[in-house]
Amino acid sequence: MPSPVFRAAPVRVRVPATSANLGPGFDSLGLALGWYDEVMVRIADAGLRVDVAGEGADTVARDEGHLVVRAMRAAFDRLGARPPGLELVCANRIPHARGLGSSAAAICAGIVAARALTVGATLSDDEVFQLAAELEGHPDNVAACLRGGFTIAWLDQAGEISDAAADTARVLRVEPAESVRAVAFVPEAGLSTEVARALLPKLVPHADAARNAGRTALLTAALTQGRADLLLAATQDRLHQDYRAPAMPGAAALIAELRAAGHAAVVSGAGPTVLVLTTEDQVEAVIKVGTAAAPAGWRALGLAVDAAGAVSLNATEGAGRGMDSGTDIGTNIGTDIGKDSNPRHGGL
Numbered sequence: 001m002p003s004p005v006f007r008a009a010p011v012r013v014r015v016p017a018t019s020a021n022l023g024p025g026f027d028s029l030g031l032a033l034g035w036y037d038e039v040m041v042r043i044a045d046a047g048l049r050v051d052v053a054g055e056g057a058d059t060v061a062r063d064e065g066h067l068v069v070r071a072m073r074a075a076f077d078r079l080g081a082r083p084p085g086l087e088l089v090c091a092n093r094i095p096h097a098r099g100l101g102s103s104a105a106a107i108c109a110g111i112v113a114a115r116a117l118t119v120g121a122t123l124s125d126d127e128v129f130q131l132a133a134e135l136e137g138h139p140d141n142v143a144a145c146l147r148g149g150f151t152i153a154w155l156d157q158a159g160e161i162s163d164a165a166a167d168t169a170r171v172l173r174v175e176p177a178e179s180v181r182a183v184a185f186v187p188e189a190g191l192s193t194e195v196a197r198a199l200l201p202k203l204v205p206h207a208d209a210a211r212n213a214g215r216t217a218l219l220t221a222a223l224t225q226g227r228a229d230l231l232l233a234a235t236q237d238r239l240h241q242d243y244r245a246p247a248m249p250g251a252a253a254l255i256a257e258l259r260a261a262g263h264a265a266v267v268s269g270a271g272p273t274v275l276v277l278t279t280e281d282q283v284e285a286v287i288k289v290g291t292a293a294a295p296a297g298w299r300a301l302g303l304a305v306d307a308a309g310a311v312s313l314n315a316t317e318g319a320g321r322g323m324d325s326g327t328d329i330g331t332n333i334g335t336d337i338g339k340d341s342n343p344r345h346g347g348l
């Protein structure tokens with residue numbers, strides 16, 4: 001078989017922020033949000049050049065340790081492709097280590113870009129998802145990031161113990177009702193997902209697991225049927241939020257206040273961002289209650305659900321739902337929530 005070659009033209013990839021768990025659906029449920037990172041990549045004659053603007057510009061590596069580069073290398077390995085050099089330009093908007101899936105977005109951007117740059121070899125959408133889940137270590141964020149919308153991810157377990165590297169990751173995208181919106185309350189300080197996962201116990205009481213199973217089923221129905229009346233009950237969790245609360249007291253207090261006011265507040269991913277699942281007509285009310293209750297320095301953002309997932313903006317190959325050619329990224333910037341998918345800032 002001939003060796004893969006590379007497209008001369010740069011590719012641009014847009015990837016959405018994601019909120020995982022959504023309360024009870026630990027490591028399974030994910031929601032893609034209208035808040036995006038963009039990466040432009042071109043094949044160079046030699047070397048590696050990484051330009052970063054926005055979130056993480058002061059902290060992320062500019063070498064082979066850069067997460068997008070690592071994901072690209074992993075994807076090129078699976079494609080059997082060796083690019084002579086790479087140039088990346090990253091426009092980062094998703095805040096890091098806040099529970100909004102920045103690492104999943106970086107991984108998905110790298111894999112989708114590597115695939116779009118390679119001619120003569122490809123990865124299926126399922127292979128892209130599998131690799132992304134392996135690199136991320138859990139499938140929920142990358143599922144929503146790649147497919148868009150509301151996703152249910154699971155692992156077909158290969159051995160006795162669940163292991164993202166050995167198991168086969170699966171995903172089902174389900175359509176959230178059109179009225180569904182999210183409000184994110186984002187703190188100034190982050191908490192790494194690795195640290196937040198280390199706070200979880202190895203075993204949980206059977207009653208807690210049973211309760212979460214029921215709530216997860218209910219949440220899927222509530223989000224797909226637009227049943228705002230069920231969201232508060234459906235977002236109760238016993239598997240991770242309480243164990244993580246000591247590491248994010250501000251988030252725990254804000255969740256308690258929002259829930260007492262009837263709003264379906266949860267820890268977004270591994271935190272410490274607080275996410276409220278709501279409907280279009282309630283966004284203002286949620287921002288008002290949360291703004292009054294949140295610690296100083298937090299930001300409130302009303303967000304639409306992203307429907308497209310990761311988009312390679314100038315890939316020509318058919319790549320399946322949410323991963324094929326999309327619209328120009330510039331056209332979405334600055335419009336209002338509900339119209340399309342961009343964050344609106346409510347000042348906290």
Ligand SMILES: Nc1ncnc2c1ncn2[C@@H]1O[C@H](COP(=O)(O)OP(=O)(O)O)[C@@H](O)[C@H]1O
Nearest residue numbers: 060067096097098099100101102103106192193
């Ligand atoms: N766009 C990016 N480019 C490079 N590295 C990134 C990018 N986004 C995230 N990362 C890496 O991932 C880390 C955050 O991942 P994580 O702790 O899983 O939090 P989250 O995914 O919830 O934002 C960052 O500190 C950084 O090392």
Ligand SMILES: N[C@@H](CCOP(=O)(O)O)C(=O)O
Nearest residue numbers: 020027099100101193269270
């Ligand atoms: N299921 C994971 C989700 C982590 O999401 P992130 O956005 O914080 O990376 C977990 O709860 O650990």
